Amino acid sequence: MKKQEQQDRDYMAAALSLARRGLGRVAPNPAVGCIIVDSQGHVAGRGWTQPGGRPHAETIALNQAGDRARGGCAYVTLEPCAHHGQTPPCVESLISSGIKRVVVATTDPDRRVNGKGLDILRQAGIEVQSGVLKEAADEVNAGFFLKVQQNRPLVTAKIASTLDGKIALANGKSQWITGAESRARGHALRAVHDAILTGIGTVLADDPALTCRLPGLEERSPIRVVLDRELRLPAECQLAQTAAEIPTWVMTACEEREKKQKLADLGIEVINVAVGGDGKLFLPEVMKSLAQRGITRLLTEGGGKLNASLIRSSLLDRLVWFRASSLIGEDGVSAVGLLGLEKLEHMPRFTKIFDGVAGADCWEEYRITY
Template structure:
C-alpha cells in the first residue's frame, strides 16, 4: 500500500523500480531476447497493491508481460501494468504481448522506453492507445536504457553491448614480470566480477589470456554455478589447446572460438570434436581478427551482452575500434613498485577516458579495492 499523499509520478517510479529489479534477475539468461520485468498493480490511488509480476523466462519466452497478467488473473481487469520495455505487437513464435494485455482488461500501461526493434518501434504503444488503454512512457528511461543496453546495441548497431573489465594495481599495472600471475583484487571485488558474469550472455577473452592463465571463465558464486555464460575466445590462428580448462569443459558450458577464415582446417576439426563451436570472420589489415566483425558475428549468434575480461591488449584494441560501451577499472591497494610492468590502460583506452568519450558514472568501494565505472557518452544509436 502506498501513501494517499504520494504524487502519481512517485508511485509510477516505485513500481517501475520493481519491474526493473525483476528484469535484472534474468539478465544473461534470456538472449536473444531482452530480460523484461513487468508488474500489475490494482487498487485506487493510495491503496495500490501488487497482483501480478513476471520477467522474461530463460531462453527468451514467455515474455514478462503475459506472465504478469496471468498471475494477476481477474485482478488485472482495470489495473495498471508497469513494464520496462514497450510490449511487442508482432507475431513471432508466441503471440504479441499486446494481445495478452488487451485480453486481460488492463486499463493503463506504463513503460520505461520504446522498443528499438523495427518490428515494434512504437507500434505496441500505438495499438494499446487505439484500444482505449492509457499509455505513459519514459518512466525511469535512463535506468531502463542501461538494463536493455545489449538489446539496444544489437538492434541499433548489429553487435552486442560490451562491458570491459580491467583490474590494476594502485600504480596502474595489470601484470608484473612475464609468467608471473599478479593477484590484484580482493574477495569482494572478485565476487562482483562473478556477478557480472552471471548477468552477461558471454565472457570474452583473447587467446593470449587463455595461454597465460588457463582460466575457467565460469561463475563460482554459491548457488549460481548454473548461471555460467557462454565463453568466447578470440583466436585468429586457432592456437587454443585441447588441454585447457575451456576446451575440456566445452560440453558442459558453451564455448565459442572466433577465428579468421584462414585458420588451419585441422585445428578447426580438432576443436569441433571437443564440443567447441567455431565462428569465422574476416581478418583485418594486420592479419588479426577484425573486432567489429567479430562482435557483429556474435550478435548474429544471438548474444547481446558481453563482458570482456581479456586484459589490457584486448581492451585497448576494443577501445581503438570504439567498441567499448561500459568500462570498469578496479584498483587494488597494492603497488607493483620499482620496475613496473604491463599498464592496465593502454593509449587508446586512455584517450577515450580522458576525452570524456567514456564518462565516469559510478564509484564503488569494494573492501580494499575501488571500482570506477565509465559509460559511453554518445548513445548506442541516434534514437536512444
C-alpha cells in the same frame, strides 16, 4: 510531485528491479519486468522475462493477476511486443485482460514494434503513459538496443589492476593482484552477461575457466569466447576440457581443417572472421558475428592489447575497474596497451556512474565517451 506520478515511478522502479533478474539469461530477447496493480491499488501480479526469452514478463504477471487485472494498471519496463513470434503479442494479452491503464518506461526500437505496441493499446481504449524512468530502462536494455540498432552487443571491459594500472608482473604473473571480494564481484559480472570474451594470450598465460563460481549462480556462467587467429588453443586447457558443459566459441582466421576438427571434437564451435589491416581479427566483424548469434551483453576479460583494440575500434561501452592498494612499477604489464594518441584532446573520456569498496580494493564503473 503529484501522488500519481510518484506512484508510477515507484512501481516502475520495482518493475526495473524485476527486469534486471533476466540480464545474462534472456538473450537474444530484452530483459523486461512487469507489475500488475489491481483497481484497489494492490499488486496482483509480477513477472520478468524467463531464461531464453520466453515466457515474457507480461504473460507471467497477467497469469498471476488473473481476473484482478481487469480495471487495473500494468507497469512494463519496455514497450509490449506487437508482433507474432513464438507466442502471441503481449499487447493482445493486455487488451484481453481488461487492463485500464498501461505505464511503459521506454519504447522498443525493434522495427516490428517501435511505437506500434503503444498505438494498438491506445486504439483499444487503454490509457497509455510512456517515458517513466526511461533513462534507467534504457540502461537495462542497452545491449538489446545496440544489437537491434548497430548489430553489435554492449561491450563491458573488466580490469583488475594495481593503483598504477598494472595487471601483471614483467614475468607475466598476475594471480592474484586484487582480493577475494573483488573476484566475487567479477564473478557477479559474469552472471549478468550473455558471453565473456578473452584473447588467446590470456588463455595461454593464465588458463582461465571464465565461469561464474558464486554459490548458487554456477548455472549462470556465460558463453566463453576466445579470439584465436591461428587456433593455438590447447586441448588440455580448462576452456577446452569443459566445452561440453559450458558453450565455448573460438573466433579465428585459421582455415586448417585438422585444427578446427580437433577443437570441434571437444565441443568447441569454431567461427571464422576476417583479419583487419593490423593483422589481428577484425573486431567489428567479431562483434557483428556475436550479435547475429544472439549476444546482447558481452564482458571482456583480456589483456592490455585487447582493451586498447576495443577502444581504438570505438567498441568499448562500459569499463569496470578494480584497483588493489598496491604498486608494481614501470616494468609491469599495463592494463591498456598502445592507443597511438598524438593529441590530448584525442584521449577517450569516461564518465563514472558507480563506485564502491570491495574488501581492501576499490572499484569504479565508467561509461565511455568517444
